[in-house]
Amino acid sequence: MPSLITPKALARTYNHPSKDPWTAVELYREASKKPDDWGAQRVASAINSDQSNGFDGISRGEVRAWVDDDSKPDAARAVDVARELGWDADEWTETVRALAQLVIGIYAFGSINERHRSPSWSPDDPDSEAAIEQALEQVGVGYQHVDRDDPGQGDEIRPASHASRLGRALVVAGAPIGDKNARSVYGLPDWVDDAPMVVKVDLAVLLVRGRAITYPEKATRRIQSDRGAQYFRDVARLIEDATGATANASESGVTISADAVRELGLA
Structure with a gap:
């Protein structure tokens, strides 16, 4: 089976100021291969001189934050989290099955915030509530209950961690975003x-x-x-x-x- 979530598609849910976000992830990975004691200029020069990596004309400024400040692109962090938690598996593992349930849960009684990409679910019955909680545990983010503004409505179930990354992954897997x-x-x-x-x-x-x-x-x-x-x-x-x-x-x-x-x- 093809993956519900691919690293490239997940990376492209982010914005990058100067290039394709997936290209930024690949450039970050290339820069990370260089020795820790190399500065940004040496790393950029080494990347440019390596004809096999597909990069050309990389400036010191493009890698400085990663090399000198030990930062990491948001897209690369999301891709790494997806890999570590098994979201991008290409078979129907328990985690992928849980992701599928979370996607369909968005269709049934959930939503994904357009601005922050954070998902939430508001089931009206205890069995559906338990299914969403179990799925969130299985995908490795845990869950929390949040009171809604309307006292006549039940709690929202939200991820306890990686909310935006999970929301972006669910969108890549086909979940609707914003108003349905x-x-x-x-x-x-x-x-x-x-x-x-x-x-x-x-x-x-x-x-x-x-x-x-x-x-x-x-x-x-x-x-x-x-x-x-x-x-x-x-x-x-x-x-x-x-x-x-x-x-x-x-x-x-x-x-x-x-x-x-x-x-x-x-x-």
């Missing part, structure tokens, strides 16, 4: 179709349990919100793949059959 509506949510990420069945079941449960309307006198459920029609088709296909039962998409939502609800263990 029909103009911003077009469909589920492509990787959902190729996910193993056990992952599809987990994601379908999260969506149906956390988002669907229940009815007092019937077992069918309904997901309905301001989303694009393709999103509803994607959700219906996910539920049918996970259950082998019917889920009908329309322009305004998804009706989930009683059989599908039962197959998900929600009835």
Whole structure:
């Protein structure tokens, strides 16, 4: 399977004043290979003279902060954290499965702040809350509960650490950012179709349990919100793949059959 999160795509969620952020990460790595007692000018000259690294015309100023001040580009820090915590694995590890749940949790009852890229989730039921908490623990960031301004609403669940880095990783993996509506949510990420069945079941449960309307006198459920029609088709296909039962998409939502609800263990 391709990675949900690639280092290059994650790096490019950052800004760099003079070059592609991924190029800055590669340049930083090249500079870091040089001996610790070399100054910025010597490092820049060595990089320029090495024809195999693809860099040319690097100035002392471009590497000075990294060499002389021991700083590090934000993009490089994020890429290193993703690697250390296993976010960029190219197989369905427990951590990648947890990332997938966090992405779908954003679709169901979460959001990612446009300015800071920090994610949060506000599930209304204890099982969904526990699923998000467990996923945040599995991806290595922990979680915290934060009171929302409206006393009638439950807590927000947020990462205890690496909030912006995780949020950027989730965006790379396909999570929507900012306000969610029909103009911003077009469909589920492509990787959902190729996910193993056990992952599809987990994601379908999260969506149906956390988002669907229940009815007092019937077992069918309904997901309905301001989303694009393709999103509803994607959700219906996910539920049918996970259950082998019917889920009908329309322009305004998804009706989930009683059989599908039962197959998900929600009835």
